[in-house]
Amino acid sequence: MEWAGTFILLLVVFISCYLLISSKRKQLHKGRLPPGPTPLPLIGNFLQIKPTETLKSLLKLREKYGPVLTVYFGPHPVLVLCGHQAVKEALIDKAEEFSGRITTPSLVPAFQEYGVSFSNGARWKEMRQFSLTVLRSFGMGKRSIEERIQEEGQFLLEEFRKTKENPFDPTFFLSRAFSNIICSIIFGKRFDYEDKEFQALMVMTNKFVWEMSTSWAQFYNIYGNYLNYIPGISNTIYDAMDMKLFIAKRIKKNQETLDPNLLRDYIDCFLIQMEKEKDNPGSEFIMQNLEGNILNLFIGGTETGASTLRYGFLLLMKYSEVQAKVHEEIDRVIGRNRIPNTGDRRQMPYTDAVIHEVQRYSDVIPMNMAHMVTCDTEFRGYHIPKGMMVLPLLSTVLHDPTMFKYPNAFNPENFLDEYGCFKMNDAFVPFSSGKRICLGESLARMELFLFFTTILQNFQLKSLVPPEDIDLAFQKSGFANIPPFYQLSVIPR
Structure with missing residues (x-):
């Protein structure tokens, strides 16, 4: 049992040293970091932040401490930014400083x-x-990628037609369509x-996003340094x-099969540079x-767009009057x-507003x-x-x-002016903002518009429940905010 006594002694020494250092650190930072709940030694703000509901906990703390606050994930301070103004001041006005x-x-x-x-720095x-x-x-x-999206939209239409008005879950229909666009760039082919x-x-891919959004993953993100x-x-x-x-x-x-004179895809380009x-x-x-880049691009290019459109279809079935107005404008x-085609967007302010409102309301990457x-x-x-973690809460x-x-209702008027014209909003940040804004923003916007209008041009979306x-x-x-699984029927128009 001698080893047990030694272990306990070392643990006591470690905790004592930690508490001393922690106390010194708090004194150093007192009055310099934004306000926030008082952390406890080792566990930080465990009592205030429910690991299974991180976002809800942070929103509750915002009510008390304001839009800029400090919380502790274990022993580590985290800067939390809430609302358009605070996030803009950090990610746009001080873009370089907050780009890590x-x-x-x-x-x-x-x-x-x-x-x-x-990655960070030069990498x-x-x-x-x-x-x-x-x-x-x-x-x-460019036009070339628009043509690929239009082509993929036709493949998606055919899959919808095969359902013959029978109920189906659209999850993997949409994932495969979005994924094939990024696959054509990364792997040089569609599947x-x-x-x-x-x-x-x-x-x-679906499992990855699901696992990263579980209660366990949220808990691990806060206390991983101890749990390891x-x-x-x-x-x-x-x-x-x-x-x-x-x-x-x-x-x-x-x-x-690499040929330096015939670059087929992203992988070829990277291998040549290697x-x-x-x-x-x-x-x-x-x-x-190379592997990290492909994983980044593949997950980002598949699940965020597919989840947005899946949630959008659910919203259109719940708000049938919105779907009817979209059908009218498309016709x-x-x-x-x-x-x-993308040129149609300028003449379709209501449909454009609906797509933006779907993106805003679906809030795919909330934190x-x-x-x-x-x-x-x-x-x-x-x-x-330097080195402090920052959470700009996009939600x-x-x-x-x-x-x-x-702000809390699904309403396309959030992106329409008094004349019914489309009106962009500076707080529309589903792709984040600043130097870390999503690489594929322009691609995703094109995909959402073309897939959305292609499906609604041809089908009425019908829910199985009122x-x-x-x-x-x-x-x-x-x-991520993961939409509920559901089934729908698509009725040819």
Whole structure:
């Protein structure tokens, strides 16, 4: 039992040292960090933040401490920003200072701080610039990618027609459509919807977002530094290994057939750059970054758009008058016989407003991805130290009552002026804002408009239950707001 006594003694010494350091740290920061609830040693604000409902807990604290507050995840202070003005001042007005990224513990197994979304410094800047260049070279924001989306929309239509008005769950129909667009850029091809490997990949992607949004993942993000000392605990966090194996397989295939004179996709472009920089020991064009970039782009390009449209269909069935107005505008501007194009958007203010309102109300990534302060900075009279984690709560911007007429209701008038013309709102930030804004924003906006109008041009969405009985509550609310699963029927128009 001698070892037990030694362990207890060491534990007492550790706790005593920690409390002393913690006390000194609090004295140092007192009056310099924004206000917030008093943290307890080791567990921080465990009593105020319910790990299974992180966002709700933070919103409750905002009511007491205001739009800029400090909370403690375990021993670590976290700057929480609420509302349009506070988030804008940080991510736009002080963009460089707030451009860092902290990889929360639940995401570490999957990304290990590699890839464009979870890296920092020179690595992040180089990966972001390279990825943007390649995405644009393969058509993002151009007519060529619009044609691919239109083509995919026709494949999606055919799948809907096959249901023959029978009820079905649209989840994987939409995931496969959105995924095929990013696949055409990353892997140089689209997949047949019946491809078993592709179907398995959709299940993996859906599982990843689900796992990252569970209560356990939220708890782990707050107390991971302690939990990792428990043997085997890290094995309970989803590491996306099945997705990584798929990506590694595709990379190997490209390596075996690589032709420097014929760049087929994102992987080819990265492999060529790897070869160019093979003698540079400090090069960021390494396999870990290639795999990380693909995982970032694939998940972002699949699940966020598909979830938004899935929730949008549910909203249109609940608010049938909105669906009827969209049908009327589509018939008037596009008609029933030609494929919608992005140029139609300018003549369709109501449909455009509905799509924006769906994005706002679906609030897909409510807490944003965690930012980090890159250097000591002054913010609203407070001193924010380098390396401090920042949570710019996008949900509080998208529901800001000072920016939206109907912040807590689904109402397209949030994006219409008094004349019925479309009106953009500065608080529309579903893609975040500042230097870490989503790489694929222009692609996602094009996909949502074309898929939305293509489906509504051809079908009426019919719920299996009366509109008043449709439940809009999210299944999970953590890393993502996950829409409820449901079934619908599509009736040819």
